Amino acid sequence: MLQRLQSACILMFLTFVGMAHAEVTISEAWVRASNPGQSVGAAYVTFNSPQTMRLISVKTERAERVELHSMTMDNGVMKMRRLDEIAIPENQAVALAPGGLHLMLFGFKQPFKADEEVTFKFKFKDSKGLVVEQIATLPVKSPQ
Numbered sequence: 001m002l003q004r005l006q007s008a009c010i011l012m013f014l015t016f017v018g019m020a021h022a023e024v025t026i027s028e029a030w031v032r033a034s035n036p037g038q039s040v041g042a043a044y045v046t047f048n049s050p051q052t053m054r055l056i057s058v059k060t061e062r063a064e065r066v067e068l069h070s071m072t073m074d075n076g077v078m079k080m081r082r083l084d085e086i087a088i089p090e091n092q093a094v095a096l097a098p099g100g101l102h103l104m105l106f107g108f109k110q111p112f113k114a115d116e117e118v119t120f121k122f123k124f125k126d127s128k129g130l131v132v133e134q135i136a137t138l139p140v141k142s143p144q
């Protein structure tokens with residue numbers, strides 16, 4: 001009886017959360033392993049959202065600053081540019097991956113070691129201007 005009551009509560013809670021805002025799905029997420037002394041790093045994530053969202057900021061306690069960057073080739077020269085936000089169109093995967101969009105990490109004291117986990121806080125804004133926060137823990141990996 002008690003158990004049934006509990007699951008009813010959980011169901012109600014989930015329904016409420018679902019109505020409040022649909023979550024952005026975070027997948028293919030990883031932080032690039034860094035070498036000691038290196039103070040600039042990168043992290044990669046794929047976003048999927050049932051509604052149009054914009055990624056407006058990313059934070060982690062492991063770095064002083066996280067910037068949203070794009071990377072393009074210009075006459076054989078790789079160029080990075082800081083973006084104010086990254087658009088996530090409705091039901092359309094947006095991949096931050098090596099060679100393209102990425103999260104750039106600045107000012108960290110400890111190197112990121114393979115198999116560690118790093119927690120990030122993502123801030124998204126929906127089309128009505130409502131800001132939602134999501135926490136995700138990313139594994140650190142060495143690129144092959």
Ligand SMILES: [Cu+2]
Nearest residue numbers: 069080102104
């Ligand atoms: Cu960059």
